[in-house]
Amino acid sequence: xxxxxxxxxxxxxxxxxxxxxxxxxxxxxxxxxxxxxxIKGAVTKFAFTNPHVQIHLDAKDEEGNAGQxxxxxxxxxxxxxxxxxxxxxxxxxxxxxTGFPYKDGRKILFWLxxxxxxxxxxxxxxxIQGRLDRFLATHPDQKLPSPSxxx
Numbered sequence: 001x002x003x004x005x006x007x008x009x010x011x012x013x014x015x016x017x018x019x020x021x022x023x024x025x026x027x028x029x030x031x032x033x034x035x036x037x038x039i040k041g042a043v044t045k046f047a048f049t050n051p052h053v054q055i056h057l058d059a060k061d062e063e064g065n066a067g068q069x070x071x072x073x074x075x076x077x078x079x080x081x082x083x084x085x086x087x088x089x090x091x092x093x094x095x096x097x098t099g100f101p102y103k104d105g106r107k108i109l110f111w112l113x114x115x116x117x118x119x120x121x122x123x124x125x126x127x128i129q130g131r132l133d134r135f136l137a138t139h140p141d142q143k144l145p146s147p148s149x150x151x
Contacts, residue, residue: 074125
C-alpha cells in the first residue's frame with residue numbers, strides 16, 4: 001500500500017515538474033502580405049477572446065463590394081496592454097480597418113490599422129505598427145486612409 005501511494009505521489013510530482021505551457025504559433029503565410037486592403041463598415045460582433053481578438057463587420061472594400069468580413073488581430077493579453085477591453089467596440093460602431101487579406105479570397109483580414117468610431121486611430125498590438133511601417137517602406141504606392149481625428 002505504501003509503495004502504491006509513493007508511486008502515485010511521484011507520478012503526480014513528475015507531471016507537475018515537467019508540465020510547461022505549450023507555446024504555439026501559426027504561420028501568417030495565409031495572408032497576402034504584398035497587398036493592403038481597407039474596408040469600412042459597421043461592427044456586427046466583437047469577440048475579445050483567445051487566441052485572437054475578432055471583429056465581424058458588414059463592410060465595403062475599396063471597390064465598393066459589400067459583404068461580411070472577419071478581421072483578426074492580436075491576442076487579448078497584448079491588446080489589453082495597449083488599452084483594449086471587451087467594450088472598446090460595440091455592434092453598430094462604424095470603423096475603418098486596413099490589413100492583409102487572405103490569399104484565397106475569403107473576406108478575412110489580419111488588421112494592421114483601425115480607425116475607430118470617433119475617427120481616431122485605435123492602438124495596435126505589440127509589433128503591429130512595425131509591420132505596417134516595413135510594408136509601407138517597401139510599397140510606397142500604398143496609401144492609408146487618414147484618421148479624421150488626431151491623437
